[in-house]
Amino acid sequence: MPKLGMEPIRRAxxxxxxxxxxxxxxxxxxxxxxxxxxxxxxxxxxxxxxxxKEDLLVAAMRHILATYGAGVRAALAGATTPRARISAxxxxxxxxxxxxxxxxxAWLNFYVHAQGNTGARRLLTVYHRRLRSNLVHALRPLVxxxxxxxxxxxxxxxxxxxxxxxxxxxxxxxxxxxRVAAVLDRMLEKPQ
Amino acid sequence: MPKLGMEPIRRAxxxxxxxxxxxxxxxxxxxxxxxxxxxxxxxxxxxxxxxxKEDLLVAAMRHILATYGAGVRAALAGATTPRARISAxxxxxxxxxxxxxxxxxAWLNFYVHAQGNTGARRLLTVYHRRLRSNLVHALRPLVxxxxxxxxxxxxxxxxxxxxxxxxxxxxxxxxxxxRVAAVLDRMLEKPQ
Amino acid sequence: MPKLGMEPIRRAxxxxxxxxxxxxxxxxxxxxxxxxxxxxxxxxxxxxxxxxKEDLLVAAMRHILATYGAGVRAALAGATTPRARISAxxxxxxxxxxxxxxxxxAWLNFYVHAQGNTGARRLLTVYHRRLRSNLVHALRPLVxxxxxxxxxxxxxxxxxxxxxxxxxxxxxxxxxxxRVAAVLDRMLEKPQ
Amino acid sequence: MPKLGMEPIRRAxxxxxxxxxxxxxxxxxxxxxxxxxxxxxxxxxxxxxxxxKEDLLVAAMRHILATYGAGVRAALAGATTPRARISAxxxxxxxxxxxxxxxxxAWLNFYVHAQGNTGARRLLTVYHRRLRSNLVHALRPLVxxxxxxxxxxxxxxxxxxxxxxxxxxxxxxxxxxxRVAAVLDRMLEKPQ
DNA sequence: CATGAATGAGTTTTCATTCAT
DNA sequence: TATGAATGAAAACTCATTCAT
Numbered sequence: 047m048p049k050l051g052m053e054p055i056r057r058a059x060x061x062x063x064x065x066x067x068x069x070x071x072x073x074x075x076x077x078x079x080x081x082x083x084x085x086x087x088x089x090x091x092x093x094x095x096x097x098x099k100e101d102l103l104v105a106a107m108r109h110i111l112a113t114y115g116a117g118v119r120a121a122l123a124g125a126t127t128p129r130a131r132i133s134a135x136x137x138x139x140x141x142x143x144x145x146x147x148x149x150x151x152a153w154l155n156f157y158v159h160a161q162g163n164t165g166a167r168r169l170l171t172v173y174h175r176r177l178r179s180n181l182v183h184a185l186r187p188l189v190x191x192x193x194x195x196x197x198x199x200x201x202x203x204x205x206x207x208x209x210x211x212x213x214x215x216x217x218x219x220x221x222x223x224x225r226v227a228a229v230l231d232r233m234l235e236k237p238q
Numbered sequence: 239m240p241k242l243g244m245e246p247i248r249r250a251x252x253x254x255x256x257x258x259x260x261x262x263x264x265x266x267x268x269x270x271x272x273x274x275x276x277x278x279x280x281x282x283x284x285x286x287x288x289x290x291k292e293d294l295l296v297a298a299m300r301h302i303l304a305t306y307g308a309g310v311r312a313a314l315a316g317a318t319t320p321r322a323r324i325s326a327x328x329x330x331x332x333x334x335x336x337x338x339x340x341x342x343x344a345w346l347n348f349y350v351h352a353q354g355n356t357g358a359r360r361l362l363t364v365y366h367r368r369l370r371s372n373l374v375h376a377l378r379p380l381v382x383x384x385x386x387x388x389x390x391x392x393x394x395x396x397x398x399x400x401x402x403x404x405x406x407x408x409x410x411x412x413x414x415x416x417r418v419a420a421v422l423d424r425m426l427e428k429p430q
Numbered sequence: 431m432p433k434l435g436m437e438p439i440r441r442a443x444x445x446x447x448x449x450x451x452x453x454x455x456x457x458x459x460x461x462x463x464x465x466x467x468x469x470x471x472x473x474x475x476x477x478x479x480x481x482x483k484e485d486l487l488v489a490a491m492r493h494i495l496a497t498y499g500a501g502v503r504a505a506l507a508g509a510t511t512p513r514a515r516i517s518a519x520x521x522x523x524x525x526x527x528x529x530x531x532x533x534x535x536a537w538l539n540f541y542v543h544a545q546g547n548t549g550a551r552r553l554l555t556v557y558h559r560r561l562r563s564n565l566v567h568a569l570r571p572l573v574x575x576x577x578x579x580x581x582x583x584x585x586x587x588x589x590x591x592x593x594x595x596x597x598x599x600x601x602x603x604x605x606x607x608x609r610v611a612a613v614l615d616r617m618l619e620k621p622q
Numbered sequence: 623m624p625k626l627g628m629e630p631i632r633r634a635x636x637x638x639x640x641x642x643x644x645x646x647x648x649x650x651x652x653x654x655x656x657x658x659x660x661x662x663x664x665x666x667x668x669x670x671x672x673x674x675k676e677d678l679l680v681a682a683m684r685h686i687l688a689t690y691g692a693g694v695r696a697a698l699a700g701a702t703t704p705r706a707r708i709s710a711x712x713x714x715x716x717x718x719x720x721x722x723x724x725x726x727x728a729w730l731n732f733y734v735h736a737q738g739n740t741g742a743r744r745l746l747t748v749y750h751r752r753l754r755s756n757l758v759h760a761l762r763p764l765v766x767x768x769x770x771x772x773x774x775x776x777x778x779x780x781x782x783x784x785x786x787x788x789x790x791x792x793x794x795x796x797x798x799x800x801r802v803a804a805v806l807d808r809m810l811e812k813p814q
Numbered sequence: 815c816a817t818g819a820a821t822g823a824g825t826t827t828t829c830a831t832t833c834a835t
Numbered sequence: 836t837a838t839g840a841a842t843g844a845a846a847a848c849t850c851a852t853t854c855a856t
């Protein structure tokens with residue numbers, strides 16, 4: 047039983063437990079004690095590593111966004127055409143990892159939380175900007191000046207599908223992805 | 239000197255205060271005391287009229303949905319063509335009353351809340367069904383069998399625009415409406 | 431069993447319990463729960479009326495100073511000569527009410543607390559200024575320009591006797607008073 | 623690479639850090655972690671060397687009293703007349719080392735702490751006895767039977783000046799010393 | 815109709831202390 | 836000799852909720 051280098055392990059476990067707990071409770075009114083118990087440690091340890099509950103929540107949000115960002119980047123790496131780039135983004139967005147119930151629930155909760163919390167809002171803004179930039183970048187060669195507008199619409203649609211998934215019984219990534227793709231197709235059909 | 243017939247007045251004031259408070263705090267972690275103070279009554283009275291806090295929250299949600307529903311119905315009343323019906327729904331969705339910051343914030347919070355609360359979920363399901371039914375009904379003459387699918391897409395887009403508004407500085411109803419209209423136009427352009 | 435107008439009663443009981451508790455524990459590391467229990471109420475009520483623990487402590491300090499101030503004022507009212515004025519101040523300082531163990535202990539603790547707490551410090555500064563002003567006022571006709579200096583010395587001596595009383599088994603007000611009077615006598619014997 | 627003979631170094635560093643920390647916080651509600659960090663070691667080490675926090679506090683107090691005692695002894699060594707002996711005691715009491723803010727703050731805190739703590743009280747009693755004995759010893763040849771009484775008064779005055787210094791902005795040793803000397807002079811002027 | 819009074823239950827947070835390495 | 840890891844215990848504080856008036 048190693049006693050050194052536990053920090054990263056505990057941090058990861060706590061972040062994971064936080065997401066799971068939010069997913070289960072369906073709200074951020076989750077107790078540090080329960081999160082800690084789920085992670086197999088005392089609540090004191092959670093505070094030891096993360097400070098306040100808020101920091102733990104932000105860390106969880108950051109984790110989700112980082113995972114999502116990594117997924118997008120990986121998918122983009124293999125895309126050669128503009129259209130493929132967009133598909134890559136969509137695919138990553140609705141990929142199983144980011145689209146499992148607990149993650150969606152946590153995502154949605156953070157979305158709400160960002161309304162009143164600076165740290166969370168900052169994180170979300172970064173995500174927004176990145177998604178938008180990726181979409182615009184890929185759309186530009188295809189639709190020119192309309193890229194900005196279309197990007198905004200697609201981003202909203204993605205978020206809308208996410209939010210609806212949070213309430214649906216079983217999430218269906220491929221179907222959501224297809225839905226966005228359909229809208230995209232119409233955009234490209236007759237640009238402008 | 240206790241007045242008669244105060245009940246509806248108090249209830250309305252409390253519901254209104256609840257929405258305002260949620261809008262200000264940006265979360266459902268709002269205290270009954272503050273809501274009551276905002277409504278100019280004691281917290282005991284809030285419990286007297288609504289029972290538990292949860293019931294007050296659900297009442298607020300019901301109020302928002304009712305207001306929205308009434309707006310849609312009123313708008314539909316003046317619409318003669320299918321296309322006009324859809325426009326009416328969209329217009330009502332992004333009309334100033336339903337689209338002011340506090341209402342959007344409350345809406346979003348209830349959306350999240352519905353994940354773990356039966357009463358809230360039921361209410362939301364009703365809203366979902368009604369929106370969908372309205373859209374399908376209007377789309378059917380225009381796109382036939384694709385109506386279901388398109389309705390789903392439009393509904394998701396509406397929700398997505400709502401959620402994004404919750405974080406944006408100033409909500410912009412007309413712009414959001416135009417965005418959905420643009421997607422709709424493309425759907426109708428080349429049906430199926 | 432009256433249910434209205436309890437606030438002043440509870441506040442007084444809590445302040446009294448606070449002083450008693452500090453006297454017993456001998457430190458400000460006293461819990462709100464114990465204070466509340468001693469006052470016969472729940473700890474929640476203590477917070478309800480006083481806000482934070484700190485505020486309760488400051489209220490207790492303010493109470494002690496107010497009692498002391500009232501005692502001094504009452505004693506001064508009957509004093510006609512300068513010398514009698516000083517005696518009155520001393521007598522009030524070491525009077526049984528202000529000189530009972532719990533009060534001395536609380537006083538001393540507040541003295542320390544004032545080092546790091548703005549509210550407490552302000553209160554103590556007021557006490558200091560008032561004591562000094564009273565002493566200077568009474569000494570001036572007797573010793574002229576040396577009044578300031580003598581006042582300072584007497585004040586320090588009073589505080590020193592207080593602090594020592596805090597550790598002694600049984601406080602002995604008359605003896606402490608006599609000690610200050612002796613120093614005072616020598617000051618007046620050969621002024622300046 | 624663990625070094626040998628570190629114990630005295632660590633102990634001294636921890637005691638010093640304790641006094642500094644108390645001076646900064648202005649209370650004994652100081653954490654072992656912070657003291658340890660200030661001393662450049664882990665909190666576990668503080669416990670390793672001192673056992674409980676309480677023991678560390680007592681060690682700090684003992685250090686202060688020992689330093690003070692050494693100062694007095696050194697000063698007394700050079701004093702030949704009774705009057706010079708008293709001056710030596712006073713001078714040592716208000717010498718810069720014992721009279722710097724952190725030390726005064728710690729002293730005052732220990733004074734309070736002694737109310738409820740046996741170890742601290744014992745230490746303080748020893749200090750009291752020693753001071754008193756030194757003063758009486760020096761006063762006896764000058765004032766005879768009044769020595770006891772005068773010693774008590776001087777000791778109280780010294781403590782009072784200390785306590786007042788704890789709250790004053792900048793400590794002023796020489797001035798405090800002069801104040802005691804003035805009272806002493808009057809005592810000696812007309813013995814009895 | 816309305817509220818001041820009151821509290822139980824719970825939550826975050828802090829900290830001294832222990833222990834295996 | 837020294838520490839990172841970990842926790843139990845306790846404390847402050849909050850809040851929904853009840854009740855007598």
